[in-house]
Amino acid sequence: xxxxxxxxxxxxxxxxxxxxxxxxxxxxxxxxxxxxxxxxxxxxxxxxxxxxxxxxxxxxxxxxxxxxxxxxxxxxxxxxxxxxxxxxxxxxxxxxxxxxxxxxxxxxxxxxxxxxxxxxxxxxxxxxxxxxxxxxxxxxxxxxxxxxxxxxxxxxxxxxxxxxxxxxxxxxxxxxxxxxxxxxxxxxxxxxxxxxxxxxxxxxxxxxxxxxxxxxxxxxxxxxxxxxxxxxxxxxxxxxxxxxxxxxxxxxxxxxxxxxxxxxxxxxxxxxxxxxxxxxxxxxxxxxxxxxxxxxxxxxxxxxxxxxxxxxxxxxxxxxxxxxxxxxxxxxxxxxxxxxxxxxxxxxxxxxxxxxxxxxxxxxxxxxx
Ligand SMILES: *Cc1c(COP(=O)(O)O)cnc(C)c1O
Numbered sequence: 248x249x250x251x252x253x254x255x256x257x258x259x260x261x262x263x264x265x266x267x268x269x270x271x272x273x274x275x276x277x278x279x280x281x282x283x284x285x286x287x288x289x290x291x292x293x294x295x296x297x298x299x300x301x302x303x304x305x306x307x308x309x310x311x312x313x314x315x316x317x318x319x320x321x322x323x324x325x326x327x328x329x330x331x332x333x334x335x336x337x338x339x340x341x342x343x344x345x346x347x348x349x350x351x352x353x354x355x356x357x358x359x360x361x362x363x364x365x366x367x368x369x370x371x372x373x374x375x376x377x378x379x380x381x382x383x384x385x386x387x388x389x390x391x392x393x394x395x396x397x398x399x400x401x402x403x404x405x406x407x408x409x410x411x412x413x414x415x416x417x418x419x420x421x422x423x424x425x426x427x428x429x430x431x432x433x434x435x436x437x438x439x440x441x442x443x444x445x446x447x448x449x450x451x452x453x454x455x456x457x458x459x460x461x462x463x464x465x466x467x468x469x470x471x472x473x474x475x476x477x478x479x480x481x482x483x484x485x486x487x488x489x490x491x492x493x494x495x496x497x498x499x500x501x502x503x504x505x506x507x508x509x510x511x512x513x514x515x516x517x518x519x520x521x522x523x524x525x526x527x528x529x530x531x532x533x534x535x536x537x538x539x540x541x542x543x544x545x546x547x548x549x550x551x552x553x554x555x556x557x558x559x560x561x562x563x564x565x566x567x568x569x570x571x572x573x574x575x576x577x578x579x580x581x582x583x584x585x586x587x588x589x590x591x592x593x594x595x596x597x598x599x600x601x602x603x604x605x606x607x608x609x610x611x612x613x614x615x616x
Pocket of ligand 1 (some may be wrong): 416501
């Protein structure tokens with residue numbers, strides 16, 4: 248192709264870092280010739296998908312010649328019933344990732360700013376950068392606690408969105424209800440996105456999933472996903488809850504058939520699958536304790552987590568340990584992506600997976616002395 252001045256990507260694309268997903272199991276198996284590979288890198292549900300969702304998908308297969316319901320009527324009905332809001336306050340999306348992109352397209356102009364307590368989920372930055380907006384990171388306080396005063400102090404005329412991921416990915420820490428109130432009282436003219444991707448795992452008494460602030464009429468968008476507790480990451484479905492005016496604006500940039508028919512059926516079934524949710528919560532709680540106990544035995548510092556993963560401090564050998572875990576068939580996430588080269592983030596797996604990870608890690612650390 249000859250030099251063509253008119254076929255150039257928009258300048259803002261230069262600031263986009265490609266997303267680095269956890270490596271899939273098959274790839275590590277193939278590359279390293281390993282039989283047993285476990286993936287504790289993407290915060291997936293180790294119990295598997297909601298069985299009700301799987302049945303709903305199977306029952307919908309024969310109607311795939313039809314377009315999905317563009318209004319996602321059944322999905323909005325079940326979500327609004329479950330969360331005590333109206334269907335008009337709900338938007339369904341192709342994973343929560345799509346919602347972050349849509350919010351960015353709906354509300355960000357070039358030169359605008361978003362505030363992100365950092366480190367956090369990288370998709371917020373992606374959404375800002377595709378719109379030519381910039382990211383204002385606000386560091387966490389000690390032990391990765393939210394610093395609400397610093398967040399408030401970072402607000403300028405250009406601030407359009409503040410992202411609060413709680414429990415936060417990758418730290419597992421939560422913001423208290425009191426601090427959200429403080430934030431909302433201090434900044435009334437900024438959209439606050441409360442990302443509750445891990446809300447169902449949080450059991451701290453000061454925790455809130457943010458719905459109460461939507462109901463109180465604050466400019467809050469609560470983001471939720473079916474990828475984590477419900478265990479259906481592969482089908483891509485998520486949703487948002489916000490005051491109707493905010494939902495109306497986001498709907499303007501949404502494609503008509505963004506949520507496929509199988510995903511809609513699965514979501515409706517999964518949200519009513521209380522047994523699977525409860526089992527997932529209990530397994531996760533026990534799994535966190537299993538990991539904490541092992542880290543304590545190994546003398547490793549970890550951050551107490553309200554989510555389904557734990558951030559643990561390995562030390563100066565962080566990268567080596569991350570790579571050696573991989574070579575031994577354990578895929579975790581290396582902290583360098585978040586500017587935390589001393590840390591790895593490990594997803595809570597089944598008891599057997601956790602045990603295998605602990606065994607390999609213990610062996611690696613013993614070798615190092
Ligand atoms: C996993 C995750 C999401 C959304 O995931 P989808 O699979 O796109 O629904 C959103 N926010 C955070 C913080 C996550 O970790």
